[in-house]
Structures are given as structure tokens and as C-alpha cells.
Amino acid sequence: MSEKLSHIKELLAEKDYRFTPQREAILHVIMQCQDDHLTADEIYRRTKEAYPEIGIATVYRTLELFETLGLINRLRFSEEKALYEFNPGYHKHYHHHIICLRCGRILEFNEDLLEDIEAAVTSSTGFSIVDHSLAIYGYCKACQEKGG
């Protein structure tokens, strides 16, 4: 078992969660697709290949658990379906999402440039900030060239 996997196993055990083959299979799918953003249904279908008996409810429950543990992030850009992404460091690391309105591709943008904004918010409103979410919508280079 990889180091990463055994670390996750410990993380579960610490809180009395069990390391079931279903959870392992789902984790495997998510870790394989670190660059994609998958819907619950896509994760379900891919997990089914290795573990055909799995039910969609288990996938949803597992994704919720993994999100609680910080292993993944759940993104809500479109009205319809949520997307899930692996969180390589298991720690909150801010990154923004840039969404192409034509092809739907999601780029990630890692610099955190919101400190000034957060400082301004805090000083003018007294808010204590714990999180933020920035989504930028537009047309990617490829779609512009195709005439997006």
C-alpha cells in the first residue's frame, strides 16, 4: 500500500471510520483523476468498473465523508451537478477556478491574491473570514480561436 494510502487509512481510523473496499475503490478513482473534475455519477461509473456491486448512495456518502476529512473539495459551478476534485495536501489550500463558458473546461489558478480584498472586508465590516470562493468565467484560448 502506498504511503499516501496508509496515511488516509490512519486518518479514517482515528475517527472510527472504516476502510472499506468501496471507499478504497472510490479513492482510487479520484486520485487517478487529479486533473479532472468529476461528477458523482462519473465517479460512480468509474468505480463500478473495479467494484460492480457499488451503489450510487455509497458514492455520495463516501464523497461527503472525504470532503469532511478534507481529502476532496466539492465544487458548485453549474446549476446541475456538483464536481469533485482531489485535494493533494488534505489541507485547505486556496485556488481559484476559471471556467470556460463554451467547453466547460475548468482551469485552476493557484496564486492567492485575495489578501488585500479580505483585509479590506475585515476592516470595513468586522467580518472574521474563514473561507472564500472565486470563480472566473470566460472563454479559454482554444475556444476563442474556434470562434467562441
Next chain:
Amino acid sequence: MSEKLSHIKELLAEKDYRFTPQREAILHVIMQCQDDHLTADEIYRRTKEAYPEIGIATVYRTLELFETLGLINRLRFSEEKALYEFNPGYHKHYHHHIICLRCGRILEFNEDLLEDIEAAVTSSTGFSIVDHSLAIYGYCKACQEKGG
């Protein structure tokens, strides 16, 4: 009829939309609550007071129309319900939302401080940006004092 109202009436007429009493009643509710953010159901219930026959489907269809026309913005912060806000200038004006995780209150923050970020995104990715959405989550002053 107020100047604003007749302006909206023209806006509708331009595109062959009709100015029905239902639309007027809904508009009235939304304009009355410029500082609140209402759900479709809240708008439905308030509109019903002045126009009891109205159906929820009409409310949804009208809100969609108003959003298309730029009269209102539709916000998706919580998983459950969308919120609607009046857009006083009918033109896209960027403002950010600051959401209290305890009381759910939404503050608006009007300065647009994202130019640097957008410039960085454009130069590094070639993206052509048309919109953005920034949500900041935390605890408002009042909730902190209550021990949020």
C-alpha cells in the same frame, strides 16, 4: 407610473415581452426588498398578497426573464435555494457577497478589487474573462460577539 417602471416596461416591449400584472407585482416585491435577498418561494408568497391567483411557475419564469434582462441577479450560495437580488442599475456591476456562516446574512461589498487577478489570469492563460463571482464566508461582527 414611476420613471423606473416605465423604463422597464419599454425594456420588455423592445423584445416583445408583455407587461402583465403578474410581472408588475413580482417586480414590485423585488424592488421593495432591495436590501434583502429573497428566495423564489418568498417572492411567490409576497406576490400572492397583492395577486393571489399567481402560480409559482409564473414566479420562476418571471425571475428567469428578469435575470436575462439584467433586472435582477440570481445567487447560488447555499445548496438548497437560489436567492434573488434587484440590480438597481440594470447593468452588470460587480459586487461581492460576504456570507455569515452563522446567521446567514449576506453583506455586499462594492469595491471591485479583482482587476489584478483578472490581468494575471489573462496573461498566464489567455482566457478572455467575461464574469466573475467572489463569495467570502465567515462570521459577522454580531455573531462573533454572540460567540459565533
Next chain:
DNA sequence: TTAATTGCAAATGGTTTGCAATATT
């Protein structure tokens, strides 16, 4: 052993849609 987890099927709930009746232009 025992408490957590699973798969199934049914429920949820905000939102959308088909359609015949009605109202605006």
C-alpha cells in the same frame, strides 16, 4: 461481538415543463 457501512428502493424538494385556457398587443 458490535457499531459502522452498504445497496436497494423510495423519498425529497427546488425548479422546470406540457398543455389548454387566457390575456396582452
Next chain:
DNA sequence: AATATTGCAAACCATTTGCAATTAA
């Protein structure tokens, strides 16, 4: 008159939940 709009009820559909059976610890 022609077309847009309405209200109703039914459909939609991603996600959640109840429950009895199963499994990890």
C-alpha cells in the same frame, strides 16, 4: 387575430434517507 403568458399538475433529477442485511474492527 396572433402570439405571449398564465396556472395547474405532473415531471425532472441530483442528492438524501430508511432500513434490513452485511462487514470491518
